[in-house]
Amino acid sequence: MRRALPADGLLTDPRALKPYETDGLTAIRQVPWLVALPVSESQVRDVLTICREHGVPVVPRGAGTGLSGGARPLADGLVLSLARLNRILEIDLDNCVARVQPGVRNLAISEAVAEHGLYYAPDPSSQIACSIGGNVAENSGGVHCLKYGLTVHNVLGVRLLTFEGDELELGGRGLDTPGYDLLALIMGSEGMLGVVTEVTVKLLPVPPEKRVLLAAFAEVGDAADAVGALIAEGLIPAGLEMMDRLAIQAAEDFVHAGYPRGAGAVLICELDGVAAEVTADLALTRRVLEAHGAFSLRVAEAPEEQARLWLGRKAAFPAVGRLAPDYYCMDGTIPRRALSAVLREISELSVRYGLRVANVFHAGDGNLHPLILYDANQPGELERAEQMGGRILELCVAAGGTVTGEHGVGVEKLDQMCAGSPVRSSSRCIGSRRPSILAGAQSRQGGTGLARCAEVGGMHVHAGRAPFGNLPRF
């Protein structure tokens, strides 16, 4: 392995391995046996070959910002870091695509093409740090995916290496490819099907106009109904976010963004496009929000004013972190029509379990992020928080939704996946009994015995010390 990698490309020293023991899901830790840091595709291939020959499980890792433990190492395994494959290989302005290596940061793509008036649309909150390879693995979304789609809608092609050592080129610069849509299958497959070594992404023109609205409501139910009404009116906002009373108070105490303190909920709505369209949409949005009881409406035109309206939302996670010693971040998606009812049931659970919950979430696509506040130093509180989290996910499924909207299954939600979800049949269909087409599979699925049940964790944040404290999380 040393011969296959650069001099500093193989980590074996316990101190050097330590940073790789976890990803953004810090509750779950495991120091790996080895970490490989290849700088080229051929080195990636060599590492995979050696691991295959010696039966060493491989866990691929991008920037390690994921929130479901998808990059959690195995004690007897190798972590394959793609962080050094970080070159933008080509910017093709004629076809509006960029071809990049997997370790390129999400935001770096948009920065590289900004001078041409283009950008890469999916913008997960960790975009200053997360890598495009990780985005492919998780099918990452972002604040703007309501209008611009997820990674699956914005990646045109990938190159990948399978654990068997095969090279696979999927998609390209055109739109249709013959045969089964393996490209779609790779999106969100959490590194289980192969190691991505190149990604071709679609670039979009930067919208010439943008407006941000902040609407305050007395009751959370009114705001939830307004969300459904906006969509029913034919509007597709670029972003549509919601915060409840507790989250608003926390954010105000923390960053003083000027949100109305008495409000039961606020909606932050971003509209973009050509000037004429934005003006028309803005008028309609105002009417709908007012008809649903918005008592305060602010519209930001200048970029700094817009940033201010976004500030409270973007600071919400750390702000909530100040309210209690620990919080547990959930991630489930529900149909929009169920927003009001599910939020009400969450507040009932909050009373029943004696734990406060702050809601800060992507309302436009029904992607909830309830933050359960607890104190790990109080006996039993952690267990109560986890039980309550489980109930919340059950609510999401019962409402017609899913146990993970954007954070992924990773190691966090393997149990929920096994409990009668479609995934059991999905992994059978594509062959958990055929580990040969799976790269990470041998590491993770192979390792799913009793041990896994004890490892169920979650995104727990203690004393406001979120993983990568300098990363925005929203």
Add this chain to the structure above:
Amino acid sequence: MAAVSGERDAAARLQDAVRAAIAGGTGLRIAGSGSKAQLTEMGAASAADRRSLLLSTAEHSGVLSHRPEELVLTARSGTPLKLLEQTLAHNGQRLPFEPPRFHGGGTLGGAVAAGLSGPGRPWLGAVRDCVLGVELINGLGERLRFGGQVMKNVAGYDLSRLQAGAFGTLGVLLAVSIKLLPAPAVERTLVLELDPAEALAACRRFARSAFPITATCHYQGELRVRLSGAEAAVRWAAQEIGGRVEEAPRFWQSLRDHRHPFFAEASSLWRCSLPPAAQVLPVATQSGEDCLTEWGGALRWWCTRRNPGEVRELVAARGGHALPFDGGFAARQRAGVSPVAARLQSRLREAFDPHGLFNPELGAMDAD
């Protein structure tokens, strides 16, 4: 829930038919309305040689749920596209991927299985972009559900999008959940007189602009551009782009459904998927060649009598690939890929349909 019409649940009967096929070792040819038979008929040597039985989903129809504010519709696979589009139009919505309705037919299941997207594909999304979940019967006779009814869902492998374009070889689709879009307030078509190279250059400029374009079509010296959106935005873009405004509301439907005169006259028709900016294809009009270009340059219908090897080479040299749009279209799908991809495709097929029951005639065909 919206009014349910044409309600017929034949899932149990379809499941029985699959079980009977397993027991009898017979293949099943899955069909909806049969409107795309011209893309699948060449798989078998002749009708007499076919040992497979016809399995029709046409009796399995009806909208299962449609809440306009969710922008999601779930319907049984045999639901006619015509009926779906009427239901949606009633609520000011549409299927983003504009599936073709050949001969006026077409079902939701067939549209997903064929994976053919209409004129708006680069701007509004492809079939696979809009599939949120499916229910199907696999080759073991089991009913399975994949995906769901919400836009954001990363719970497990995305096996629902995989059904788009698989031509039924991975299972019998029972129901599909689809993402919808609001219908635009206004649509307008502009016509610009441009030769093929100028038209591609114009499309390259459009791709860098914020114009609310949702379709382009270049044919015989004219580039048609569809603008969709709010009245003010469409008016502004029309002024900026120029050209003449055409009052031909049915043009894009006729293009989508291949009722446009180009398709009536085309023989030896190739469907070429290319990087949008790829150089124009050679068109020798004196020898009957012709070309119609959609999707801002990314889809080119090439009518040519050159030998297949030359056609493939010319398209591959431009970074794309070509398939003859004829009775072998479905059967050649999986042949046009690399050996590694072909192996993975076979494994997927084996996992979903270990006895090879579904559409056995598709998949055995070589590229030529």
